[in-house]
Amino acid sequence: MAWTDLVPDLLGVFFFAVSGSLLAVRRHFDIVGSLMLGTCVGLGGGILRDVILAAGVPRAFDSPIYLVPPVVAAIVVYFFAHVVQRFHDVLITFDAAGMALFSVTGTLVSLAEGMNPVAAAILGLITAVGGGVIRDVVANDVPQVFRARGLYAIPALLGAGLTSLASWADWFNLGAGAAIAALVFGLRMVSLRYRWEA
Amino acid sequence: MAWTDLVPDLLGVFFFAVSGSLLAVRRHFDIVGSLMLGTCVGLGGGILRDVILAAGVPRAFDSPIYLVPPVVAAIVVYFFAHVVQRFHDVLITFDAAGMALFSVTGTLVSLAEGMNPVAAAILGLITAVGGGVIRDVVANDVPQVFRARGLYAIPALLGAGLTSLASWADWFNLGAGAAIAALVFGLRMVSLRYRWEA
Amino acid sequence: MAWTDLVPDLLGVFFFAVSGSLLAVRRHFDIVGSLMLGTCVGLGGGILRDVILAAGVPRAFDSPIYLVPPVVAAIVVYFFAHVVQRFHDVLITFDAAGMALFSVTGTLVSLAEGMNPVAAAILGLITAVGGGVIRDVVANDVPQVFRARGLYAIPALLGAGLTSLASWADWFNLGAGAAIAALVFGLRMVSLRYRWEA
Numbered sequence: 001m002a003w004t005d006l007v008p009d010l011l012g013v014f015f016f017a018v019s020g021s022l023l024a025v026r027r028h029f030d031i032v033g034s035l036m037l038g039t040c041v042g043l044g045g046g047i048l049r050d051v052i053l054a055a056g057v058p059r060a061f062d063s064p065i066y067l068v069p070p071v072v073a074a075i076v077v078y079f080f081a082h083v084v085q086r087f088h089d090v091l092i093t094f095d096a097a098g099m100a101l102f103s104v105t106g107t108l109v110s111l112a113e114g115m116n117p118v119a120a121a122i123l124g125l126i127t128a129v130g131g132g133v134i135r136d137v138v139a140n141d142v143p144q145v146f147r148a149r150g151l152y153a154i155p156a157l158l159g160a161g162l163t164s165l166a167s168w169a170d171w172f173n174l175g176a177g178a179a180i181a182a183l184v185f186g187l188r189m190v191s192l193r194y195r196w197e198a
Numbered sequence: 199m200a201w202t203d204l205v206p207d208l209l210g211v212f213f214f215a216v217s218g219s220l221l222a223v224r225r226h227f228d229i230v231g232s233l234m235l236g237t238c239v240g241l242g243g244g245i246l247r248d249v250i251l252a253a254g255v256p257r258a259f260d261s262p263i264y265l266v267p268p269v270v271a272a273i274v275v276y277f278f279a280h281v282v283q284r285f286h287d288v289l290i291t292f293d294a295a296g297m298a299l300f301s302v303t304g305t306l307v308s309l310a311e312g313m314n315p316v317a318a319a320i321l322g323l324i325t326a327v328g329g330g331v332i333r334d335v336v337a338n339d340v341p342q343v344f345r346a347r348g349l350y351a352i353p354a355l356l357g358a359g360l361t362s363l364a365s366w367a368d369w370f371n372l373g374a375g376a377a378i379a380a381l382v383f384g385l386r387m388v389s390l391r392y393r394w395e396a
Numbered sequence: 397m398a399w400t401d402l403v404p405d406l407l408g409v410f411f412f413a414v415s416g417s418l419l420a421v422r423r424h425f426d427i428v429g430s431l432m433l434g435t436c437v438g439l440g441g442g443i444l445r446d447v448i449l450a451a452g453v454p455r456a457f458d459s460p461i462y463l464v465p466p467v468v469a470a471i472v473v474y475f476f477a478h479v480v481q482r483f484h485d486v487l488i489t490f491d492a493a494g495m496a497l498f499s500v501t502g503t504l505v506s507l508a509e510g511m512n513p514v515a516a517a518i519l520g521l522i523t524a525v526g527g528g529v530i531r532d533v534v535a536n537d538v539p540q541v542f543r544a545r546g547l548y549a550i551p552a553l554l555g556a557g558l559t560s561l562a563s564w565a566d567w568f569n570l571g572a573g574a575a576i577a578a579l580v581f582g583l584r585m586v587s588l589r590y591r592w593e594a
Contacts, residue, residue: 024542030593032549033542047448052245054254056450061515119259133336137533138542140338146222146231153230197228250443252452317457335533344420344429344534351428395426 004174005108008181009046010069012101016131017042017073019095023139025081026091035074037138042070042098045130049106049123053113092192095132095144099152100185103128103159104177108167117164124160129153150191159184202372206379207244207303208267213296214329215240215271220289221337223279233272235336240268240296243328247304247321251311290390293330293342297350298383301326301357302375306365315362322358327351348389357382400570401504404577405442406465408497412527413438413469415491419535421477422487431470433534438466438494441526445502445519449509488588491528491540495548496581499524499555500573504563513560520556525549546587555580 020041024034043060050058060066084090106127110120129145129152136143145153162180166172190196218239222232241258248256258264282288304325308318327343327350334341343351360378364370388394416437420430439456446454456462480486502523506516525541525548532539541549558576562568586592 027538027543029543032547033544036549037542051249051447051450052256052259054249054252054450057511057515058448061448061511061518064512064514067514067518115255115259116262118262118265119255122259122265137335138529138539140536140538142225142338143336146235146336147225147227148231151230153234249447250454250457252447252450313453313457314460316460316463317453320457320463331534338536340423340536341534344433345423345425346429349428351432 005105006065008101008177009105009109010065012098012105013042013046013066014069014073015094015098015101016045016135017070018077019091019098019132020135021070021074021077022081022084022087022091022094023135025077026087027139031074031078034077035070037135038073038077039067039070040138041131041135042073043131044134045102045106045127045132046109048130049110049127052123052126053110053115055113059109093189096185096188096192099128099132099156099188100159100181102131103156103184104163104181107160107163108172108177111164111167117168120167121157121160121164124163125153125157128156128160149195150193151188151196155184155187155191158187203303203306204263206299206375207307208263210296210299210303211240211244211264212267212271213292213299214243214333215268216275217289217293217296217330218333219268219272219275220279220282220285220292221333223275224285224289225337229272229276232275233268235333236271236275237265237268238336239329239333240271241329242332243300243304243325243330244307246328247308247325250321250324251308251313253311257307291387294383294386294390297326297330297354297386298357298379300329301354301382302361302379305358305361306370306375309362309365315366318365319355319358319362322361323351323355326354326358347393348391349386349394353382353385353389356385401501402461404497404573405501405505406461408494408501409438409442409462410465410469411490411494411497412441412531413466414473415487415494415528416531417466417470417473418477418480418483418487418490419531421473422483423535427470427474430473431466433531434469434473435463435466436534437527437531438469439527440530441498441502441523441528442505444526445506445523448519448522449506449511451509455505489585492581492584492588495524495528495552495584496555496577498527499552499580500559500577503556503559504568504573507560507563513564516563517553517556517560520559521549521553524552524556545591546589547584547592551580551583551587554583 017038021034021038024037047058107120107124110123133143159180215236219232219236222235245256305318305322308321331341357378413434417430417434420433443454499520503516503520506519529539
């Protein structure tokens with residue numbers, strides 16, 4: 001995996017892991033529970049994707065470097081959670097950032113495994129929302145992807161669809177990926193700010 | 199896959215997707231949430247089966263036609279949900295129809311992948327109840343298969359077992375499959391009507 | 397699989413299945429729900445491990461003998477649940493015994509499939525805690541591994557890590573495995589007794 005693929009994926013893991021560790025703190029889990037939930041949220045979407053792709057052991061288990069972001073996230077959250085004032089907003093923001101990155105990287109991984117463009121976009125969507133579903137089910141919330149404030153599944157599917165389309169048209173590069181992720185993140189945050197509903 | 203296998207499987211997906219979309223409406227999810235939950239419920243049991251069968255990418259991702267029933271279900275539910283009077287009964291009925299079909303088709307798929315008759319029946323049971331478990335966990339209910347009104351797991355296992363037995367004895371054909379599914383559906387509905395408990 | 401590997405694994409399935417069936421009784425599930433939940437809890441961690449290992453059909457489906465412990469557990473619980481006085485303590489004790497055994501056997505299976513020592517230990521942890529997570533999610537509880545009374549994830553990871561280390565150093569044998577499982581079980585129970593928190 002080239003570093004241009006690996007770095008955005010690890011960043012996505014980190015953002016989702018922060019959202020999981022934050023929720024753990026909010027629910028009064030201890031530091032171990034925070035690390036465990038952050039790890040599940042950060043790696044869950046990608047593991048789900050890799051299991052469905054049936055392409056061998058999920059990369060999170062092959063490459064121990066995937067364990068680094070959840071550990072960093074748990075430590076950061078442990079030391080900074082008490083200074084966070086607008087707890088829910090911070091969680092939602094990190095979740096949106098992870099979702100935006102994974103909608104791109106999840107689709108790219110699926111295309112690289114030979115999926116057709118439609119299936120790759122759907123697997124990108126699953127990567128983007130899977131970790132958050134695990135987080136919310138564990139915490140006994142209805143997962144955001146099913147009942148979000150603002151738009152959630154639409155930006156995620158848009159990001160996955162654009163990535164798939166751009167790759168199919170041979171337009172995809174690092175800049176395009178960054179632009180798509182920024183669009184997804186922006187759309188999610190703006191829809192929250194102005195309370196758009198589908 | 200012959201159309202005699204594909205059509206009942208797609209019908210099962212449709213019935214379960216309706217149950218998921220109905221529950222989404224009942225819980226005040228928007229149309230996107232309704233489509234997402236319907237898709238998860240309709241395809242979840244089969245994806246779970248295919249992942250356990252370890253026979254490559256689940257057929258729902260290989261064949262885009264599997265996405266059609268959840269889309270139709272979400273649209274139908276969107277336009278007709280407000281005229282439904284006995285909401286819970288309709289949900290339970292569609293769930294029973296999906297469960298009855300999947301107990302047959304899930305077992306057939308597993309036999310076709312070379313599983314022994316016992317394992318195939320258990321995978322048929324998993325196909326038949328998997329989508330509903332996902333639906334109920336997401337909605338924070340205890341899954342019906344664990345605590346149903348009436349009988350649930352018993353008809354599902356009966357259908358899967360009869361399908362496995364009939365295939366092993368080389369008696370299975372389209373008529374036998376339809377009869378088994380009708381028996382499973384009937385047993386489920388009668389047990390609800392007369393409040394049978396295991 | 398040698399009987400020295402199979403027997404501890406089946407014992408772990410039995411212990412976890414008892415914990416699932418006990419919770420089912422406590423939640424007023426019927427005997428079928430009790431058998432279903434016990435089976436999911438007993439086999440869930442190992443199926444999750446085998447799916448991630450991508451090494452073919454999970455052994456619970458290949459070897460019908462894995463269905464015996466959950467059936468025995470459901471029968472035992474059915475006849476003895478009403479004499480149990482300290483319900484929650486019994487459930488926690490069986491859960492701890494299953495977790496201790498699976499932290500060893502789950503790691504061994506993963507090493508045998510060629511995983512590196514770190515990934516094998518993490519898969520041992522997943523095997524040890526996966527069934528309990530399924531049980532608690534189904535019952536709408538926050539899974540113990542995330543918010544346990546006493547220590548939970550730490551003993552499980554310690555057991556998996558020691559097993560991985562001992563195998564790597566070529567020190568592992570049946571006695572070492574028994575000693576590690578006893579240590580994990582003891583640490584879990586002592587941490588509960590004295591209310592240790594991470």
